[in-house]
Amino acid sequence: MTGLSFDLIALQLFAGLALGAIYVLFAIGLSLIFGMLTVVNFAHGAFYMVGAYVGLYILMLGGNFWVCLIAVPLVVGLFGVVVERFLIRPLYGRGIDYPLLLTFGLSYVMVELVRIAFGKSGYPFDTPEILQGAVDIGVGYFPLYRLFVIGATAVVLLALWLFLEKTSFGLIIRAGARDPQIVRVLGVNVAQVWLIVFGIGTAIAGFAGLLAAPLQGVIPEMGGTILAEAFVVTVVGGMGSIGGAVLAGLLVGVVVSMTSLFAPEMAKVSIFALMAVVLIVRPQGFFGRAGLMS
Amino acid sequence: MLQISNLNAWYGASHAIQDINIEVAKGEIVCLIGRNGAGKTTTLKSIMGLMDKTRGSAVFKGKELLDQPAHVRFAMGLAYVPEERRIVQGLSVRENLRLGLVASPQKKKEAQLIEGIAEIFPRLAERLDQEAVTMSGGEQQMLAIARAMISKPDLIMLDEPSEGIMPVLVDEMFELFRSMKAQGTTVLLVEQNVELALDIADRAYVLDQGTVVHQATAKELLADDAIKERYCSV
Ligand SMILES: Nc1ncnc2c1ncn2[C@@H]1O[C@H](COP(=O)(O)OP(=O)(O)OP(=O)(O)O)[C@@H](O)[C@H]1O
Ligand SMILES: [Mg+2]
Numbered sequence: 001m002t003g004l005s006f007d008l009i010a011l012q013l014f015a016g017l018a019l020g021a022i023y024v025l026f027a028i029g030l031s032l033i034f035g036m037l038t039v040v041n042f043a044h045g046a047f048y049m050v051g052a053y054v055g056l057y058i059l060m061l062g063g064n065f066w067v068c069l070i071a072v073p074l075v076v077g078l079f080g081v082v083v084e085r086f087l088i089r090p091l092y093g094r095g096i097d098y099p100l101l102l103t104f105g106l107s108y109v110m111v112e113l114v115r116i117a118f119g120k121s122g123y124p125f126d127t128p129e130i131l132q133g134a135v136d137i138g139v140g141y142f143p144l145y146r147l148f149v150i151g152a153t154a155v156v157l158l159a160l161w162l163f164l165e166k167t168s169f170g171l172i173i174r175a176g177a178r179d180p181q182i183v184r185v186l187g188v189n190v191a192q193v194w195l196i197v198f199g200i201g202t203a204i205a206g207f208a209g210l211l212a213a214p215l216q217g218v219i220p221e222m223g224g225t226i227l228a229e230a231f232v233v234t235v236v237g238g239m240g241s242i243g244g245a246v247l248a249g250l251l252v253g254v255v256v257s258m259t260s261l262f263a264p265e266m267a268k269v270s271i272f273a274l275m276a277v278v279l280i281v282r283p284q285g286f287f288g289r290a291g292l293m294s
Numbered sequence: 295m296l297q298i299s300n301l302n303a304w305y306g307a308s309h310a311i312q313d314i315n316i317e318v319a320k321g322e323i324v325c326l327i328g329r330n331g332a333g334k335t336t337t338l339k340s341i342m343g344l345m346d347k348t349r350g351s352a353v354f355k356g357k358e359l360l361d362q363p364a365h366v367r368f369a370m371g372l373a374y375v376p377e378e379r380r381i382v383q384g385l386s387v388r389e390n391l392r393l394g395l396v397a398s399p400q401k402k403k404e405a406q407l408i409e410g411i412a413e414i415f416p417r418l419a420e421r422l423d424q425e426a427v428t429m430s431g432g433e434q435q436m437l438a439i440a441r442a443m444i445s446k447p448d449l450i451m452l453d454e455p456s457e458g459i460m461p462v463l464v465d466e467m468f469e470l471f472r473s474m475k476a477q478g479t480t481v482l483l484v485e486q487n488v489e490l491a492l493d494i495a496d497r498a499y500v501l502d503q504g505t506v507v508h509q510a511t512a513k514e515l516l517a518d519d520a521i522k523e524r525y526c527s528v
Contacts, residue, residue, distance in 0.1 A: 168401065171396060172393075172396050178382050181344065181380070185364055186441070189397075
């Protein structure tokens with residue numbers, strides 16, 4: 001075969017993992033928020049986009065990429081906290097559709113505000129200098145920055161895992177996702193936990209947006225596309241399951257990347273085909289609990 | 295320790311309990327009895343802060359409870375073991391016990407307190423790292439009680455702890471309540487197992503259709519077959 005060598009496929013697989021890493025980061029935040037607050041956060045894509053723009057702004061002010069890595073999740077997470085406290089909290093107890101509609105509307109407002117502030121057209125986002133170029137990973141040369149994305153995602157996942165499994169606050173989150181009432185009876189101010197979880201979820205979304213920026217550039221609509229894809233990831237992985245989001249995110253990344261190698265015209269459709277297959281075989285997704293939404 | 299006066303609570307528009315008056319002194323075991331649907335659970339939920347709408351007053355250690363959220367009532371020294379036990383799925387026995395301490399100032403002594411609880415509940419000690427919901431109903435009930443006790447509350451409320459549990463375990467459990475009392479914990483107990491409950495209780499209130507219809511010392515009530523027959527499903 002001409003061109004489609006083993007090495008090329010292996011490289012494409014790695015490219016898929018890098019793409020998948022962004023999906024994973026996006027989807028774990030979505031899953032964390034849904035699992036804990038039962039809020040389907042339709043503004044998650046907008047937080048992702050804001051993350052990229054906050055990064056862009058920091059660069060414009062003369063900061064560097066490493067400052068962005070710390071500042072972006074802080075700024076976006078803080079913004080998420082304000083949104084939860086003042087917009088979403090008043091809607092608890094009124095059913096799942098109220099916060100859904102609110103976040104849906106909010107995402108439009110956020111996109112419009114960014115258009116007003118930064119203009120409708122996009123910006124390129126420079127890859128930080130020392131992450132430019134490619135390295136030999138055995139099967140060929142692979143862009144260093146994509147490797148960095150995979151590594152950064154692994155670090156975030158490890159940190160999140162340690163936080164959830166090894167700390168008291170993580171224990172509260174795991175228990176509260178199953179049974180908020182007993183956690184309340186045991187003395188926990190659950191409203192405060194929800195606030196922090198929303199902050200963490202949106203901070204990770206902002207971080208994902210920043211990581212994606214050098215790969216795709218920055219435009220106000222960048223959150224909409226990934227939101228649709230991330231819903232596929234959450235559905236395939238199982239609503240509210242973090243492990244499921246990780247597995248499904250990587251899988252979707254690889255599927256997109258492989259189909260764009262073999263059948264580029266199918267790349268956008270392939271993930272929805274994947275979702276359909278998974279839903280037929282296992283309606284609750286990989287790790288979802290059956291009947292969660294009923 | 296706890297003075298409840300004219301307590302009312304509603305589920306939506308339905309007025310589940312009306313003008314309940316109950317008093318619990320420090321170190322007492324007080325028992326609430328009555329038929330299914332009499333309002334026993336609703337009374338406990340109102341005291342813990344789990345009812346959406348309540349009126350009246352519930353003063354605990356000199357402070358009004360009713361305007362506080364549930365987590366503040368826990369911090370004031372109240373503990374509640376719900377009828378459904380509510381052992382958290384996906385967590386081990388140890389993690390369920392730790393959950394009883396996450397909001398407590400005693401959290402620093404976690405390892406020591408879990409050890410202490412394990413001594414009181416040998417069945418749990420053997421299963422600390424097992425997933426909690428895979429234990430038997432009786433063991434789960436023990437865990438629910440242990441989880442509420444571990445933070446050393448001043449008053450513990452138990453809703454039908456003996457329900458669906460084999461007799462040996464029930465005896466073990468009631469022995470435990472006796473020793474809790476001996477150590478100064480106050481107990482408000484809801485029980486269908488009337489004879490057994492009155493045997494360890496100091497006083498009892500009989501509820502029917504959302505109100506207190508009778509109150510007496512446990513001794514008097516044990517001897518009063520007429521009341522027991524009329525208001526308790528035996
Ligand atoms: N979630 C609810 N929604 C509406 N009504 C309820 C609810 N829970 C209880 N009730 C009603 O409130 C009244 C008191 O119920 P409660 O559960 O307090 O009784 P109980 O004495 O604990 O009964 P049991 O011995 O069966 O546990 C009953 O008439 C019951 O039907
Ligand atoms: Mg009851």
